[in-house]
Amino acid sequence: MSGELKADDRLPTEEELASRYQVSRPTIREALKRLAAQNLIRSRRGPAGGTFVNRPTLEEASQSLTSSATLLASMDQFSLSEIADARHEMEAICCRLAAQQPDPVQLAEMAKELAIQQQESLSDEEFCASDVRFHRALVDMSRNAMLQFLMYGVIEAMQPVANMVVYRFRDRQDVIEAHKALYQAIEQQDSLAAGVALDRLMVYLKARFEAAQQWKAEQGQSSAGQN
Structure with a gap:
């Protein structure tokens, strides 16, 4: 130290x-x-x-952060709304940086994941995994190692947790359309449009989180009443 x-x-x-x-x-x-x-x-x-x-790589250090974040999330240290708010604010910065000088390699990754997400045979688990890869490519396009490190814990640990809670309350097509808007805005180097697209996606997801939490609360009350 x-x-x-x-x-x-x-x-x-x-x-x-x-x-x-x-x-x-x-x-x-x-x-x-x-x-x-x-x-x-x-x-x-x-x-x-x-x-x-040793000189730990960014990937190794990020994996350690992800493990800790996953553990804390499993112990209810973070609420879904807190996870969403943190992701929203940090990914907004990534969107702005990515749109300044889009990386063709990462754009191709985002396009590939968009194509995967539109496959009707895709399972919920596979869709969630593609969602994570899509946003990871966006974050990597920021070319900011510190942001990549911090967002790794959010994208690789928190996003899958949130996805598996909310998947039954969201419409895949709504998410796909938001991803398309994000991709197009970054490709066109329109940071304002990218920010708007991310805002719309996160507002939608936060509403889905609330629906999931409400359903969980109602299920708990129902179980308690039966007992």
Whole structure:
């Protein structure tokens, strides 16, 4: 955290670390195991071997964030409305940046997912997965590593959770039309239209979230009455 150790620096030996921190070597080994489990260090054998500081990739760090976000969501730490509000605000920034200079590769990814979503035989699970990939391509087009990192947790963890709650209360065609409008606005480098398209999509989804929560509450009351 202090920056004293950089990526690829070699750590002192176990004996040196034990002496420096006045603890036993088994304690040092346990600490190193925990660091290795978090992919923060790596070991290499041989004359030039030792324990070295890792440089976690953005993907690896994002996966860790996603795991934590999924766990917290499963424990009801976040409400669907909070997830939707956070996604709305951050993805709006991504839309604006993406529309400034659209990436042909990511545009092609969005177009591919749009084609997939229009397949009538697509299952609910497959539609939700395509929805995640569509928005991930949009976020990647922002070319902002910090936004990509933060949005990874929202897109890869929170969006699937929300999708599986709300899928029975939404019309796929409404989502597809919103995705088309988003795609076209970004392709035409119209950041204002992209923002409007995202606003409409999120207002629609938030209404669906409310319907899902209302249905869940009514089901709970019905079950309680029967008991």
